[in-house]
Amino acid sequence: MADKRDYYEVLGVDKGADDAALKKAYRTLAKKYHPDMNPGDAEAEKKFKEASEAYAVLSDPDKRRQYDQFGHAAFENGGGGAGGYGGFDFNGADFSDIFGDIFGDMFGGSSRRGGRASNGPMKGANIRKSIRITFEEAVFGCEKEMEVVLKDPCKTCNGSGAKPGTQPETCPKCGGKGQVVYTQQSFFGTVQNVQTCPNCHGTGKVIKEKCADCGGTGYVSSKKKIQVSIPAGIDNGQSIRIRDKGEPGVNGGPRGDLLVEVTVSRHPIFQRQDVHLFSTAPITFAQAALGADVRIKTVDGEVIYNVKPGTKTDTKVRLKGKGVPSLRNSSVRGDHYVTLVIQTPEKMSAEAKEALRKFDELTGNSLNVANPPSKSDDTKSESKGKGKKKGFMDKMKEAFDE
Secondary structure (H helix, E strand, O other): OOOOOOHHHHHOOOOOOOHHHHHHHHHHHHHHHOOOOOOOOHHHHHHHHHHHHHHHHHOOHHHHHHHHHHHHHHHHHHOOOOOOHHHOOOOOOOOHHHHHHHHHHHHOOEEEOOOOOOOOOEOOOOEEEEEEEOHHHHHHOEEEEEEEEEEEEOOOOOOOOEOOOOOOEEOOOOOOOOEEEEEEEEOOEEEEEEEEOOOOOOOOEEOOOEOOOOOOOOEEEEEEEEEEEEOOOOOOOOEEEEOOOOOOOEOOOOOOOEEEEEEEOOOOOOEEEOOEEEEEEEEOHHHHHHOEEEEEEEOOEEEEEEEOOOOOOOEEEEEOOOOOEOOOOOOOEOOEEEEEEEOOOOOOOHHHHHHHHHHHHHOOOOOOOOOOOOHHHHHHHHHHOOOOOOOHHHHHHHHHHO
16 A cells, blocks of 8 residues: 555645545545546546545544554555455445535435435525615615515416316326435445426426416516615615515415615715715815804704814814714714815905905915015014014904904
8 A cells, every 4th residue: 555645635634634624625526536527537536536535534533543543554454344445445434415415516406315305385586676765865764665576376276377177286207296316326325316306396296287377387477566664874785675575485485585785876975984974074264263163064954063263174073973873773873074174265356365465474474475574564563562472363363353
């Protein structure tokens, strides 16, 4: 056995790999190299046998312990037991669920070693629709009505699908089970593959004379108006589930659900992040410098906010509780964060321009760099202040008083 590869290397796992990691690694290799998936490929068959042997040893606690201690020598001279492929014993290794996946992929069904198939009740499929709402509707919630095409049991045949006066018959192919079993001979024995019966499509019944109104389906489609309650605080892309408004169930199973995905339109002023809102609000230079009460737009309408004197542009303020309600608790709301931006006037009258020049002179910042204020003007300004050094706000007030 000197030419054998390390079992951990074969499966591509480390020595500390748990059962789940071993099974996952082997499942991947078995699907890739199984002879039924690679007919006539000797190299693929060799790799499949190699991976199967590695998994048979490492998935068995006792054999793994022997292998970790003695390596391949633990199974020389019959140490692994007789039977299996090439004299190797595969007893103790569980391949059933793995080959269930493989044969399921190959034949579109599921694999089993025994048991009985059943065509029991199954829930119907969900229906997906979308609806567009405004930004404000998402914040505060609303009621919407939408039109959906739904299936209902046919009144002519009472949902049987058969022509009035006749009845569906037991499917001869599956015997009413709704599933058929195919036997597959594999490397590890007989594996039974279970598939939906192609003759009755899983219903266990066949209809020889179909109902003219429903075409044998047992259902008729019609447009219905559904009321959708949109909760306050819902966000873009989230869905609302409306129970029992989906496709009908199979074999007496419950209806599926209606899933309504919500698309929220953009707002020209507000941006949303989770339960918080963000916006900007313009203020004048005078309001920023002197302080003032300004009106700020919120989703609740305009509110009055007191701007403090000396406020700088891009100052951020918080309006507590003016954000979006929480979906979990509508009585709890986020906050609204407002960025105050000082607006520079683009058009000014001659009087306004002169006043601004005067203001600039009084605050010591000449607009005309080529003609700075004269010393006499400085002396006059100082004498007017009676020797007291004036601050920025004092100069501002004097400029607007004049």
